[in-house]
Amino acid sequence: MKTSHGLVGILLGMTVAGAQAQDAAAAGIAKFREMLADGNPAELFEMKGEELWKQKRGPKKTSLEQCDLGLGPGVVEGAFVQLPKYFADTKRVQDLETRLVTCMETLQGFNAAEIVKTPLLMGEKANIAALATWIGGLSKDMPFKLSQAHDSEKTMYEVGKRLFFVRGGSHDFSCASCHGQDDTRIRLQDLPNLTKNPGDGVGFAAWPAYRISNSQMWTMQHRLNDCYRQQRFPEPKWGSDATIALSVYMGVNASGAKSIVPALKR
Amino acid sequence: MNQKMLFAAGAVAVAALAGCAGGSKPVDYDKLAADIIQSDFQPNGIVTLKALQQDANMAACSAANVSGKPLPEAQAKVLEAAALKTIQWPTDGQFLGDWKEGEKIAQSGRGMTWTDDAKTVNGGNCYNCHQIDKVEISFGTIGPSLWNYGKLRGVTNPASPEAKAIVEYTWGKIWNPQAYNACSMMPRGGHNGVLSPAQIKHVMALLLDPKSPVNQ
Numbered sequence: 448m449k450t451s452h453g454l455v456g457i458l459l460g461m462t463v464a465g466a467q468a469q470d471a472a473a474a475g476i477a478k479f480r481e482m483l484a485d486g487n488p489a490e491l492f493e494m495k496g497e498e499l500w501k502q503k504r505g506p507k508k509t510s511l512e513q514c515d516l517g518l519g520p521g522v523v524e525g526a527f528v529q530l531p532k533y534f535a536d537t538k539r540v541q542d543l544e545t546r547l548v549t550c551m552e553t554l555q556g557f558n559a560a561e562i563v564k565t566p567l568l569m570g571e572k573a574n575i576a577a578l579a580t581w582i583g584g585l586s587k588d589m590p591f592k593l594s595q596a597h598d599s600e601k602t603m604y605e606v607g608k609r610l611f612f613v614r615g616g617s618h619d620f621s622c623a624s625c626h627g628q629d630d631t632r633i634r635l636q637d638l639p640n641l642t643k644n645p646g647d648g649v650g651f652a653a654w655p656a657y658r659i660s661n662s663q664m665w666t667m668q669h670r671l672n673d674c675y676r677q678q679r680f681p682e683p684k685w686g687s688d689a690t691i692a693l694s695v696y697m698g699v700n701a702s703g704a705k706s707i708v709p710a711l712k713r
Numbered sequence: 714m715n716q717k718m719l720f721a722a723g724a725v726a727v728a729a730l731a732g733c734a735g736g737s738k739p740v741d742y743d744k745l746a747a748d749i750i751q752s753d754f755q756p757n758g759i760v761t762l763k764a765l766q767q768d769a770n771m772a773a774c775s776a777a778n779v780s781g782k783p784l785p786e787a788q789a790k791v792l793e794a795a796a797l798k799t800i801q802w803p804t805d806g807q808f809l810g811d812w813k814e815g816e817k818i819a820q821s822g823r824g825m826t827w828t829d830d831a832k833t834v835n836g837g838n839c840y841n842c843h844q845i846d847k848v849e850i851s852f853g854t855i856g857p858s859l860w861n862y863g864k865l866r867g868v869t870n871p872a873s874p875e876a877k878a879i880v881e882y883t884w885g886k887i888w889n890p891q892a893y894n895a896c897s898m899m900p901r902g903g904h905n906g907v908l909s910p911a912q913i914k915h916v917m918a919l920l921l922d923p924k925s926p927v928n929q
Binding site: 602605 | 740765827840853
């Protein structure tokens with residue numbers, strides 16, 4: 448009896464020590480985030496984005512100030528938390544990034560196909576990340592409210608839901624493998640449950656985000672791309688209906704969640 | 714085909730189907746989603762479009778997830794029985810390797826992404842979802858804790874007849890977890906060729922060897 452008591456004591460001690468170490472690690476990360484939040488490097492991208500919005504650029508030497516992000520030409524505040532949505536001019540449900548490509552093509556004369564082909568973090572893709580960061584920031588603390596009024600918006604939600612649960616690849620993973628339950632982690636990383644509203648400022652309400660670990664500004668398109676990489680899937684085409692359908696699914700599920708964009712991530 | 718044309722093609726598909734919703738014919742979301750998956754992914758590096766082809770198990774489990782209901786029990790039993798038949802047992806009758814190697818495999822999450830190459834030695838991704846050795850505090854919680862895995866199951870000699878059932882189950886679970894739970898979320902380590910039989914032996918030792926730190 449004495450021995451087993453001792454063993455229980457040791458085991459409990461180990462458990463507590465383990466839990467404490469984890470709490471300390473989590474607290475350390477939170478503290479680091481807090482320190483950086485005073486000067487979130489995303490601010491630099493917001494400044495660049497605002498400049499890009501107002502600057503006369505492209506073959507037509509025009510600014511983006513007449514771009515319609517869904518609330519009418521030039522209305523930026525509040526647009527982010529209503530995207531993706533259906534646009535009558537393109538007859539397409541578009542997210543913020545593909546909508547920006549449309550504006551860059553129609554207003555500024557850029558070649559949309561060239562922009563889509565540009566690698567992440569490079570050239571006009573980097574400019575889109577800066578624009579998305581600034582535009583997103585102008586909806587900070589606003590609740591997500593995506594429209595489901597148009598048939599195409601409903602269709603994209605239903606398609607996105609199906610994509611979310613598709614298991615495939617060498618590891619049989621789907622989006623739901625990591626994001627289908629409450630209160631789970633990969634290693635020490637907390638995972639939001641994206642099949643419902645995961646709360647203010649998490650999941651869909653946290654991208655674009657500045658990533659401390661690699662000093663990069665990631666948009667939602669970039670986030671989805673890397674999720675699929677880790678999922679061992681082939682690469683989703685940038686701006687494709689698959690990526691937008693997933694955003695509609697996550698965005699509608701996040702209805703009422705407040706945006707903290709631009710967020711700060713590990 | 715350039716990206717712009719693909720954009721347009723996708724938009725037309727969605728618009729056309731959405732248009733039908735106004736009439737009497739309901740939109741076949743399953744078909745539309747399947748079409749979009751086929752058109753909206755591209756091969757990259759070692760990952761080809763074959764990765765999108767689902768077998769019967771994965772198709773059934775994905776559909777069950779979308780519906781929000783578990784697979785009917787009878788269907789699950791059929792899929793489990795079929796999965797059980799896929800398990801390849803050790804050809805030399807040896808189930809356990811070296812737990813030290815097993816720990817390295819359990820720690821590694823590498824391999825089979827489009828940024829890996831064919832020479833990358835695959836990891837088991839075990840700690841991503843499971844607690845295993847308590848010394849490692851960075852573990853995931855999607856799967857159950859495996860701390861004291863062998864000890865809790867009374868394994869004192871993995872080669873003994875008493876341990877046979879649990880040793881075989883553990884091998885089978887790592888090779889193809891769907892043999893015991895049709896829609897298990899765990900990767901099919903052996904069946905999908907993520908881990909070699911030699912690697913599985915090492916992971917087996919980590920879990921079942923009485924000398925492994927996991928069983929202290």
